[in-house]
Amino acid sequence: MKKIKTYILKLNVNGEWKKAEINPLETLLHVLREKLGHNEVKEGCGKGDCGACAVLLNGKPVNACLTLAFQANGLNVVTLKGIGTPDRPHPLQESFVKKGAIQCGFCTAGMITAAKALLDENPKPSRDEIKRAISGNLCRCTGYKKIVEAIEEAAKKIRNIKSEARNPK
Ligand code: FES
Ligand code: FES
DSSP, rough: OOOOOOOOEEEEEEEEEEEEEOOOOOOOHHHIIIOOOOSSSSSSSSSSSTTTTTETTTTTEEEEGSSSSGGGOOEEEEEEHOOOOOSSHHHHHHHHHHHTTOOOOOTHHHHHHHHHHHHHSSSSOOOHHHHHHHHOOOOSSOOSSHHHHHHHHHHHHHHHHHHHHSSSO
């Protein structure tokens, strides 16, 4: 049987350059989870329907299950852990917890990633804009209402933090 040629992939994950040996058909999701240990990136449907595997690729949300790893070569990837950690949570993570927008938690990494991409571009989104931004992310548990409210609350908090930084007391 013919051996598949492999390549060395170099990508920046959450601010750190990483390398992995990949074959040309491997997905970014597989490399992140199985080769680089980023289990915070979830595998749901594996075919672009659920958004559980969303990461930021050079700041834009992508489904890692539909992205070939080589497409990320030389680029910046941000996963949920790069958005915030238990010690330094992002306002979105705080709001999701506070509002009860997490139940089983399987969709949460993808939801927060999609919301982060939205708030980076649009700090004051309307409810419809929030719903549109998370329309590719499925949640089986929460009914979405609390997720939308959590994103609204986080947006407000981020605007306040930025305004205080501009006008210190
Ligand atoms: S696992 Fe990627 S979209 Fe569902
Ligand atoms: S909290 Fe369970 S799928 Fe969203």
